[in-house]
Amino acid sequence: MPKVLVLDGLSAEGVELFRQAGIEIDVKPPQKPGELAAIINDYDGLVVRSATKVTAEALEGATRLKVIGRAGVGTDNIDKAAATKKGIVVMNTPGGNTISTCEHAFALMLALCRNIPPAHLSMQEGRWDRKKFMGTELCGKTLGIIGVGRIGGALAKRARAFEMRVLAYDPILSALKAESLGVELVNLDDLFTRSDFISVHAPKSDKTDNMIGAAQLKMMKPNCRIINTARGGIVNEQDLAEALRSKTIAGAALDVYTSEPFENNPFIGLDNIIMTPHLAASTDEAQLTVAVDVAQQMVDYLTTGAIVNAVNVPSLDSETRMTLQPLLYLAERLGLFQSLFALGRPKSIEIEYLGDMGVTDTYPITAAIICGFLTPMVETVNMVSAPSQLQDRGIELSEKRGAASPSYAFEINVTVFTDKETRSVRGTLFNRTDPRICTIDGMRVDAKPEGYMLISMNEDKPLIIGRMCTAIGETGVNIANLVLGRDSRGGHATTVLNLDAPLSDEVLEKCRQVPHVNEVRFVALPEAHTST
Secondary structure (H helix, E strand, O other), rough: OOOEEEOOOOOHHHHHHHOOOOOOEEEOOOOHHHHHHHHHOOOOOOEEEOOOEEEEHHOOOOOOOOOOEEEEOOOOEHHHHHHHOOOOOOOOOOOOOOHHHHHHHHHHHHHOOOOHHHHHHHHOOOOOOOHOOOOOOOOEEEEEEEEOOHHHHHHHHHHHHHEEEEEEEOOOOOOHHHHHHHHEEEHHHHHHHHEEEEOOOOOOOEEEEEEEEOHHHHOOOOOHHHHHHHHOOEHHHHHHHHHHHOOOEEEHHHHHHHHOOOEEEEEEEOOOEEEEOOOOOOOOOHHHHHHHHHHHHHHHHHOOOEEOOOOOOOOOOHHHHHHHHHHHHHHHHHHHHHHHOOOEEEEEEEEEEEEOOOOOEEEEHHHHHHHHHOOOOOOOOOOOOOOHHHHHHOOEEEEEOOOOOOOOHHHHHEEEEEEOOOEEEEEEOOOOEEEEEEEOOOOEEEEEOOEEEEEEEOOOOHHHHHHHHHHHHOOOOOEEEEEEEEEEEOEEEEEEEOOOOOOOOOHHHHHOOOOOOOEEEEEOOOOOOOOO
């Protein structure tokens, strides 16, 4: 029975969903990295929000953990690189708090332009300061949105309902999508200089860290107001505090900070800022939605292998995974065969997709090839960790596409370059379900990539196969399948035998001593490993 650890709090409906699926649940308060490291190997799954930091230290000894679920959007509190190297899927729930965060950003924008917090405070203190809190209208103003994903897009729709002009900066937003949202795509400098309000909805990354600093703040209008409900550090806090203090801009509203709880707060004492303690996703509706979403995603993964909303590996729903399964099996067999067949220290792998496989995204197939290739070499590998493990070992990877051959609708060609040789193997599916090795180093064989395989490279002469089969049969090993190919009559030939049992070194040496045999290699393929 899978076991899941829930930290940072999760709605009861999410916890109950785990239990209904037969998954054992432990609910604990937030853990420090060292505390988490001490208990993490008791669990297959981990659920966090933003309080617990899932660091490399916490994951260092994790061998059982399969999936980390973030009940929310941001995953900057999870070391995704460390998780990936461990083969752990990291999931989030990007749609669960879209409306909640969007509404909070809009509430902050309204509160800023109408001075609602200080006006409320003055009333609490018994004053009536109508003239002091003169506001400004949103209607007719220009809103600049940085990051137009789900939340940014929702904000744009609401801003247009308030008759605002909307500028948008997003490096991957298409012109067609921008047009459908009624926003104007601009570069960052245009957005900074033209906006009356700027709302940040970008993910935290190396590119967005300190995206708005002193230089950008000086470009803005004196009446500009900034709202950040995305991630702390996208707006440089020290530079923003100075800009507010000097009235370089009119105001700011923050819900996120570089440290949470916020330490060394530079905004204390400023009257042109509004701060909330990371409340954007804190609505009953949002917490229920993200709890149910993360629980369902993790249940699906732990019970069926379906991957939804993963941030460190392509998502594969159950239907897509079922469709891809024969291809994934073939891919892993090809990688595994090459790992055991090619001699020497691997330097690089070239994967070529030929013809129409019926899929456009080949990443899972490539990951399955690498997973198969690394399986005999490393202690633990899966489709999540395989690409990073290959990179860590300095083995270069390249991919290309080509036209189909006359013989097959599609083929996957895996070429391995080592310090001793270069070997190339092509595979396909017969009837889209039955895996075959089509060629070995260009020689047509149509062999089954399974079990114990004897591969002989020999001259095309009589009696060779008979003598080898006799040597094998005399030891009591049965031949399950035999295929051979040759480049021309009397030329070079390749023979592949599938056997019911392994061969001893003595029998292999007898096969090598058969006249006109140039080389014999034995490959034992273990069970498939195409799961994540």
